Amino acid sequence: MEHPMSFSASRLTCYALLSALEEDLRLALVEALPGVTPDEALPSDVLQEARRRMAKQPDLGTEARLTDVLPFVDFSETLHLIDRHKASLHPAFADNLPEWRPRIYQLLPIRNRVAHTRPLEIADLPTVQDLVGTLLRYRDMWPSLDGTTARIRKDPSTVLDMDIRFLDIEPDVSRHNLPLPDFDDTGLVGRASDEKKLLQMVRGPFPVISVVGDGGVGKTALALKTAYALLDEERQPFDAIVWTTAKAAQLTSTEVTRIEGAIRDSLGMLGAAARELAGSGAEINDPLAEVLAYMETFRVLLILDNLETVLDARLREFLSRLPNNSKVLITSRIGLGSLEIPLRLGPLEANDGVTLLRATARTRGVGALASAPQEVLERFIHKMRSHPLYIKWFVSVIQAGRRPEDALSGSGNFLDFCMSNVYEFLSDESLAALRCLQALPGRHSQAAIAELTDLPADALQEALAQLITTNFVSLQPVARGGGVRSEYELTEFARTYLDRRHALSQTQRTSITGRHSRILEQGARLASASVADPYGERSLTVGGPSDFGVAMKLMNAMTLHDRGDAPIAFELIQEAQILAPDYHESYRIEALLRDRENDIGGATQSYELALEHADGDPSCLYHAGRFFMRRAGDPKRGLVLLQQAARTRREDPVLQLEIVRGHIQCGDKHSALDGALGLLANHSDVAHDAAAVAFRAALELARDHLGVGEVAEGLERLEDVADVILPALKKRDDAYHVRLVQAKGLVSRASTLATTAYLRSNADTLGQRLGSVNVRGGEMEYSRVLRVFPEKGFGFLSVPGQRDLFFGRRSVVPSGAFDRLIAGSDVCYSIGEDNEGRPCAVRVLPVSEYDGALE
Structure with a gap:
């Protein structure tokens, strides 16, 4: 393959100095071995290889002298020959050889890079120059090196006419057409x-x-x-x-x-x-x-x-x-x-940027920059963002006579070179996102950009991907609770280029910033509503402005669902999840709406995702806990979630109330009653709801105690009802009356079971305190269904000491509850008469229909 080379001054200078040094080494060896033939001086294999190389040079005759052969001997072998014949060398040369030898051997990889047109390292030329300086303390021993150095010092361009060729190195069999890189003068720094x-x-x-x-x-x-x-x-x-x-x-x-x-x-x-x-x-x-x-x-x-x-x-x-x-x-x-x-590939590290700046300045003869203080160069590098081409361009501008401050302030050509080709490829969607970021400095989430541009999620993601790959935009992962959210901002180069070449009009800027202000105002209102009512279904936890855009989409989704546009609502939620996959509220709202659709499986899956992203948010734990406890049939899981939320908000009465409800559903009646009574004593704002839970827990505990003959303990629980619970209950509906009838029935049972006059007296007194329960003019009693005939629409209640009491479908409250009655169902009822004057149950309240209704 053809690969014409244009060698750099650094490479040619290295070649000139190395060639002169080798010539002096060969001269020292010839002078040390006067009259010695190549056969006598060289090992046979070395001599054979050298003669093979000489045979490829048609202009050379048959060699006879050592001085003719040595240029074709491997350089490393020449160094071995000098070591072997050290005793014959000039005494001053021999005395200094131990110091020179290791540094000369360090030149071997540099010589190979020069000879084989491999990229030079940053220290190659300085290494050669430093050794030359050391050797020339003894100028008489290095005549060729001394002369070459003097010529280069007088006219550095003298090396430009050289053709790099070491006679002991044969040209590569070309397997490539690689050009020499433009970093040959400095080496590839920092990569x-x-x-x-x-x-x-x-x-x-x-x-x-x-x-x-x-x-x-x-x-x-x-x-x-x-x-x-x-x-x-x-x-x-x-x-x-x-x-x-x-x-x-x-x-x-x-x-x-x-x-x-x-x-x-x-x-x-x-x-x-x-x-x-x-x-x-x-x-x-x-x-x-x-x-x-x-x-x-x-x-x-x-x-x-x-x-x-x-x-x-x-x-x-x-x-x-x-x-x-x-x-x-x-x-x-x-x-x-x-x-x-x-x-x-990004910019260089700051230290590498300074190294490149010094090296470039040194090779281009800009001494003021090469020797400038470190802090000065660090300031320059900061302004140039440690960009390699910017650094080289900067040195060339200073070399041309401009001041550094002028060069840094007039970098338009550099920016055009870096960005113009790419800008032409950007899609309309990318340009829309770019204008948004241009008008609003700083980092912004996908959701915020989507709200500002009205771009669909998939189109916006493609646009941002294009802007990242073209280096107009940088992506910055930002820690958010237990997760990470990606935010986007213009690169410094992009902002400078856009402001110079594609500045926004005042109309464009005002439109974008105005819309952004409105989004911030709406987001602030959402945040305030969440603080005022943290457990409201429509209250959204917003962590900051990056959440505002997607939170507004979720509010719109709930409104659409309320209006009956469920498919569109779920599409909007899905878009919110694409834009902000780490925002837990988008999954919670989906769970809420799926629950309303009676899709318990879908709601469960969405709540699991919400919990995964919520990072312990108490409001999310509260809603998920209620769902698992009340709808998903998993009260233990629900209780665990509520208790987890309470670790963050220990004194929150709303959370504590839901926890006592969880205890009752999990069968822990003692914890439920203790917790509910504690809320009654300390939190008047939840007193009625706490009393309702306490009522249920106290009745169930009283029933349990009486079931095993513990009359005193049963009466103690019923006294809690009379002393503390009933005064706190403000709502006197059917559920309240059902519980009160149950309480009276338990008091009667306690009186029957009492084995002492003291306990019977306590039970009778408690019964009088509870009084009679009148519902719509009739006294209500407690009983069980004896038989029910669903197809005929009537049934009979068991009344101790009396005939079975008839009831009809229309007597059962609430409507539809008749169809759920079976033999043995507990009910509360009031007695009346039918059209013929016979006793019957005129109002029947199935107890199972009112379990939990007070709570």
Whole structure:
């Protein structure tokens, strides 16, 4: 493959100094061995290899002298010869050799990089120059080095006419057409970890790997450094490495210039790759098929540089058809989505930025910058965001005579170079999101951007993905409770570029900021409502402005459901979940509406998701606990959730009331009664509801005690009813009367079971205190259903000492309860007469219909 080189001044200077140093070393060796033939001085294998190299030089005659052979001997072997003949060297040379030797050996990898056109490291030229300075303390011993150094000092450009060639190193058998990178003067600074990652990715199973980042951030440099590293691996992973670039512009110190003859489309890029693989004279009819055929036959690494300028459907088709044994490495400002495995490249670390600035200034002769104090350079780097191309451009501008402050304030050309090509590719949706972020500095959630732009969730996500891959927008994960939420903001480069080249009109800015203000006002009202009524079904927990947009969608969903538009309501909730997948209220509201639809399974699943994202939010725990306790048939789970909420709000009477209800449902009547009586004593605002729970718990405990003959304990629970509970109950409805009839019945039973006159007296007194229960003019009693005939619409109650008491369907309250009665059902009833004057039950209240009704 052809790969014409344009060597940097640093590489050529290294070559000039190394060549002169080697010439002096060979001279010292020849002078130490006067009259010695090559056969006498050199090991046979070394001499044989040197003669083989000499035979390839047609202008050389048959060698006879050591001085003719030594240039073709490996440099490392020359150093061994000097060590071997140390005793014959000039005494001053021999005396200093122990100090010089290790530093000269350090030049071997630098010499290899120079000779094999591998990228130089940042310390290569300084290392060579430092050693030269040390050696030239003894100028007489290093005549060639002294003369070369003097010429370079007088005219640094003298090296530019050199052709790099070490006679002991044969030219590479070309398997690549890689250009020398533009970091040859400084080395690739600050990218060691990125290079390691990229090498791993190229060696891995991925067919398409991309390096994505801002213009000038170092994508091309990293790709080249990685490609050269692959060339030097012992086990070669590729038969050939092919480089082609679509770079269409270059940045100078004064302007952005178009590159004449640059590749303009994917066909041109694939054609260039095909010509490299087939040879420049080959006829290429179908570049895509030609390249794919070569990549199928050979292991090829195809590097497509600056892909964003030629990205089209043809190139996507090519990438989707890659054979298994070859790979494509891409550099681009725009990612390819699902086709690629991307490595995103950002700015340098601040320390690396300073290192690059000093090195660039030193190689370009800008001494004032190279020697400037660290804190000054750190301020410059901060303003340049540690961007590699910005740093190099900055040095070139200072080299051209401008002041640093002028260069930093007049960076329009640099921004155009970095951003203009990419801006042209943005979709309308991306531009809408971009204008929103341009008008509102800072980070914003997806939901907030959606509310400001009216973009559907899927369209907004595609737009934000495009803005991230083009480096207009950065994504910042923000800790939120126990989870993480992604927020978005313009990169500093993007904001500067947009303000310079695509500034918002006053009308656009006012429209966006005005809408944002209205969203903040509505969100503040939602937050206030949540504080005032934290357990209301429509009260939404909002953690801040990032929640406002999605909270408003949820309020709209509830309103739509109230109006009967359930499908649209659930669509809106689903969109809220896409925009803010970590916002627990979107799952809680879905659970609430699914519960209203009697979809208990769906509501259960949504509450589980809400709890997963709520991070212990007490209001969410409260609603979920009530649901599991009352609707899902899992009171133990519900009670656990309510108790978890109470750990955060220990003195909250609403939570405590729900907990005592949970105790009664779980059968823990003692805890229910104790908790309810505690609320009665300390929280007047929930006194009636607490009394209702206490009423039920006290009756059930009294029944339990009397069932095992514990009359005193049973009466104690019934005294709680008379002394504390009944005075607190303000609502005197059927449920209240059912309980009171039950209480009277239990008191009568206690009197019957009493074994002492004292207990009987207590029971009689308590019965008088409870008094009679009159409902609609009739005294109400307690009984059980003896028989029921659903098909005929009547039944009979068991009345001790009397005939069975008839009741009809219409006597049973509430409506429909007759159909649920069975023999043995507990009821409260009042006695009246039928049309013929016979006794009958005229009002029948099934106890099971009123269990929990007071609570």
